[in-house]
């Protein structure tokens with residue numbers, strides 16, 4: 257079991273085991289790392305009771321005190337960075353240094369929102385003589401949060417940060433494949449002195465847990481990160497109960513490369529970012545629309561970088577890309593590549609599973625991919641890049657906007673006029689120019705169109721977790 261943590265649910269401040277368990281598998285060698293406890297309805301009822309008590313207490317806790325506890329937890333997580341990174345690599349597959357970076361990022365989410373909780377300002381609206389209107393921002397209630405497997409620590413951290421900073425209690429269902437990141441966060445909060453019941457952690461069958469928790473009156477926000485299909489389903493369920501949603505859903509990020517940049521450098525930058533986390537990132541740069549005049553040089557540079565990547569067990573020194581996270585992704589990659597090639601795409605790098613133990617897939621580059629290929633509509637969520645030429649910026653923007661997704665988009669250019677055009681016309685919640693960094697704790701992150709509702713991070717990050725109450729106060733009765 258090589259030091260992987262013993263897994264428990266965390267309910268009402270206590271750790272518990274369950275009769276039912278699921279295996280957690282190491283994607284690098286398919287060995288079983290541990291037994292994941294599966295929550296029963298009784299466990300979920302206990303979590304709801306605990307979260308109700310937790311909310312009563314935490315929503316009345318002074319912001320400064322909330323901030324202190326969140327910052328203490330973030331400090332503990334940073335101190336344990338290497339241990340947590342190792343567990344993330346074991347369960348998810350990403351290289352150890354990416355796990356370390358993830359722990360830092362998750363801690364930064366907590367630190368940013370801890371600061372924001374001191375700035376949950378209301379306002380006073382002047383009224384007629386003797387009347388004052390006061391606008392308050394109050395915590396929304398218990399949050400049912402669902403975190404995915406691609407960032408086992410930073411994704412749960414982001415949701416917990418927003419909820420706890422706002423004064424909400426949380427029932428977090430973390431990903432079954434990658435439970436250790438969330439487990440470490442719960443441990444850190446317990447040690448930091450978070451009152452019992454404010455944060456509850458469950459695992460289980462995702463559809464059973466969401467269909468049980470979302471209809472409960474007490475649950476006032478469903479915060480989900482995952483695919484558009486599941487997000488749509490959960491939004492439908494929440495709407496039956498007039499429950500708010502915060503949805504961070506799929507993307508299929510376009511990258512517009514204009515004709516005024518260095519194609520070799522831009523190709524290297526593109527390939528370095530594409531294969532981070534084995535491409536399993538909702539903001540992963542995927543559809544590269546490259547100015548025709550640069551296409552050949554850009555493609556050669558991108559392909560050379562992709563072919564040079566060291567792929568292997570993320571715990572091995574020097575590894576730059578690990579396996580994909582599960583067998584489903586491995587199968588999905590092969591289906592998408594085979595389909596694209598059968599429709600006429602050029603396979604310029606990779607395209608096959610590596611070996612037959614562990615879920616390793618080659619860093620893959622497809623060029624001149626026709627619109628009829630599935631991958632042009634379906635987010636690959638894996639190590640596959642699409643490189644297509646475009647005749648102009650207008651053409652690039654048209655291609656970028658043609659999908660129903662709008663999470664991240666990228667542009668490379670030195671021209672202010674091109675930047676201005678992309679700022680106006682690219683349909684995305686996040687547009688980055690000359691960088692493939694899409695989100696920071698201090699910037700608002702989220703999608704438009706099918707990529708979701710609401711924002712995490714930035715000044716907007718606590719909006720979804722709070723409700724606005726207007727109080728009109730007449731000094732004299734009448």
Ligand code: NAD
Pocket residue numbers: 402403404405406431432462463464466467481482483484485486489490504505506507537538584635636637
């Ligand atoms: P999936 O659609 O089955 O699951 C996606 C996530 O949703 C998982 O974390 C899963 O536990 C959860 N989930 C599924 N059904 C649920 C339900 N009824 N209630 C609550 N949670 C539920 O697919 P998958 O194979 O796990 O992942 C593949 C796809 O998911 C990818 O193609 C990608 O688009 C998407 N995804 C997106 C993100 C992201 O950061 N936006 C993260 C992980 C996965």
